[in-house]
Every structure is written in structure tokens, then in C-alpha cells.
Amino acid sequence: MMAAAHEVSVGAFEFKLEAGSFTIAEPHGKLTLDASLASLTWFKTGGLAELLFEPASVEALNQFLRDLPSWVPVMALGLGSNLIVRDGGVPGVVVRLGKAFAQVTRDDAGTLDCGGGASGILVSSTARDNGIAGLEFLRSIPGTVGGFVRMNGGAYGSEVKDILVDCDVVLRDGELVTLPAAELRYSYRHSELPDGAIVVSARFRGRPGEPAAIHAEMDRIAASREASQPLRSKTGGSTFKNPDGHKAWELVDKAGCRGLTLGGAQVSEKHTNFLINTGAATSTEIEALGDEVRRRVREQSGVELEWEIQRVGRR
């Protein structure tokens, strides 16, 4: 079934989704029915979101989630750089934070106040311009602040848990709360952010530094990335978490999976912990290739690889 909407009274719309119908006031922002998510993810694969909501402001998001019946599932989407959206699409609402959430400012305490939709490049370059060191690693992670906070994004020996002071989150019921970093109970590429919660802003702390030295470190990181990862491919970043005492890419390589293909999906020749869409892959093929790699690694080394890439939606 396709999603549908019609106006039932001035400014109020009835939405028909597969799981049921509801009526809400027209939200402030952009609401798209049956929105393609393939164009919004790095893999460029996957199905439709029943509803895609791009709120105009935090208040618009509060109000929308308050009005939305609790049975409608809600998921946040950043740059889709760590995501397989399955081919059957995502039921319910996908929330994407646009320009209104992409600002980064320095506050008096020398921390950066970052919108949930701001990119790693914008955060790290604003930190540099303000003489704040320690955030250079975000230069190399192609996501948004919301995705970094949820995933505990990290690289080059630093991760979000080292720099996060606190974040503002709109919970599934529409309530806006501030969560200190400790409440997210961070571990490797994992947080305990509540389900359906949307990170709308975060404060990151660094240490005083010289802009020229920070710039040089960002350049070093960017060059090292370019040399080791398939950055220009349709990919989802690191596919599997590094198991304790192992590097995922080495286990994949030892299991003979470098370059392995399944349909249009391939294990990258350049970095074996990256899967790529060589052109016409489906999400089903990408996920099946990942599971085949896990099977071969288990057989070869006895280690169970755990997915780092988030897989969402219906098969």
C-alpha cells in the first residue's frame, strides 16, 4: 500500500499508512509521502519512507511528534553514511534535519554548539577557525552531528564520547530534553539514545589550539583517508565493528573475501571492511554479501563479526 493524505478540515490532514490512519495539523516543515531514501544514503539503494519529515525548527519537530500517534514508528536520518535502507522501505516517519539544524557556533565557555544536521567538516573547520583543537577527527567522518552522537563516531584515536558535553534531544513523544554525555552510556560505536529520539543539537568540547596546527592535522587526516578508503564509492563506511583484539578488515581479508561480489555488491578491494555498490546493487544484495562475509569469517577464524552499519526497514 502507498501512503496517502487528504485535508479533512482547514490545516488538518488525514494520513493513511499501511498500519493505520491518523489526523494531525499540517506540520511546519516539509512532509513528503513515499519519499525515496536511496538518493539520501551513501549506498544509493533501498526503498521508500512512508513519510519523510524535514522540520523547519525544533518547535516544529516537538509539535509534530507530540501530535503523531505513538504507534507510528519514527527514525532519524543524517547523511545516510552508515545505513542500509532495505528495499521494502521504512514504515512510519523518517525525520531528516535540514539547513535549519546545520549551524555551528562557539559559546563563551569555548565549546561548540552544533545543530544536529551539521556535517563533520563544518564542525571541525569551525573548531579550527575558533582555535579549538581535539575535533579534527570529525573532518574524516562523513556524517551529521546527530549521527555522530547516536553512533559514537570515532577515528584516529578519538570518539564522540571524548568531546561531547551534552545534547538536546526530542524524544518520541515530542518532549525536548538535554542529556549529559554520561546518560548516553557510550561504548564502541554504540549509545543508549532512546528509540525514536532525535538529536537536534550537541555541545562539543576541545582544548585551546593554534588554527594552523589544527588545519595541518585535518589535512593529514584527510590525506590518510583518501589513501586507505574508497571515499568516492557508494558505500556505508566500516561494515563491521572491530572485535576485541582483532581488526575486522584483517579477518575479512584472511577469509578470502577481498573483492568478493554478490550481484552488484562487492567487498572493496581497497579496504576490506567496506562494502560497495558497484552500480546497480540492491540493499538485499549488499546485506546478503555482508552476511556471507560474516559466515566465511566465522568459518575461517571462529570470530563472530557484528554489524556496525545500521540496517533499517522491511526486506
Ligand SMILES: Cc1cc2nc3c(=O)[nH]c(=O)nc-3n(C[C@H](O)[C@H](O)[C@H](O)COP(=O)(O)OP(=O)(O)OC[C@H]3O[C@@H](n4cnc5c(N)ncnc54)[C@H](O)[C@@H]3O)c2cc1C
Ligand atoms: C567513507 C566513509 C567513511 C566513514 N568513516 C567513519 C569513521 O572513521 N568513523 C566512524 O565512526 N564512522 C565512519 N563512517 C560511518 C558514518 O559516517 C558514521 O557512523 C556517522 O556517524 C553517521 O552519520 P549520519 O549522520 O550519516 O547517520 P546515518 O548514517 O544517517 O544514520 C546512522 C544512525 O544514526 C541515527 N541518526 C542519524 N541522525 C540522527 C539524529 N539527528 N538523531 C538521532 N539519531 C540519528 C540513524 O537513525 C541511524 O541509526 C564512515 C562512512 C563512510 C561512508
